[in-house]
Amino acid sequence: MRRSRLLSQEQDDTEVNLTPMIDVVFILLIFFIVTTSFVRESGIEVDPPQAATAQTQSQASILVAISPEGEIWVDREPLALAALGPTVARLQAERPSSSVVIQADKDARSGRLVEVMDRLRQAGVEQMSLAAQP
Missing domain, CATH: 1.20.5 (Single alpha-helices involved in coiled-coils or other helix-helix interfaces)
Known part of the structure; x- marks a missing residue:
């Protein structure tokens, strides 16, 4: 027992x-x-030009990509040039401390880059950077 x-x-x-x-x-x-930190992507793979004075930017929350063919991509979506300003303005309203980085392919036309920068300035973007490889 x-x-x-x-x-x-x-x-x-x-x-x-x-x-x-x-x-x-x-x-x-x-x-x-x-x-977990979430990585933001523009939507396409670009080959940025090389620059000896390129600096690393710690935070880029709005990425605008320009393909070699001149296509514009924001947040994994292709955009027309006319829709770029309102889209980026909406994204900046959602993220007030955001900066815009333009990722232009090294084979993209400089005229397209100037058009994109002009639309961004018209949309009220004050801080804008260009992506380059060191």
């Missing part, structure tokens, strides 16, 4: 309680979701 009690107590003590482990997994999941 005494032996059966000891065996039953040992069996009760060896059970694994999964509740604390599940709690820890959920806390880790929440931690990784909160600390």
Whole structure:
């Protein structure tokens, strides 16, 4: 009788309680979701020109890409030149401390780059940078 009690107590003590482990997994999941930084992309891959004086910019929240064919991309969407100003103005209203970086391909026409910069200035963009490789 005494032996059966000891065996039953040992069996009760060896059970694994999964509740604390599940709690820890959920806390880790929440931690990784909160600390993840999301990378913003313009939507197309461009080959920027090289510049010896290029500087790294820590935060660029609005990326405007110009392809070699002259296409304009913002937030993974192709845009017409006429729609560029209102789109970027809306994005700046959503993110007030944002800056605009123009990622022009090295084979893109300089005339298209000037048109894009002009539309951005008309939309009220004050801080604008050009992407280049060091």
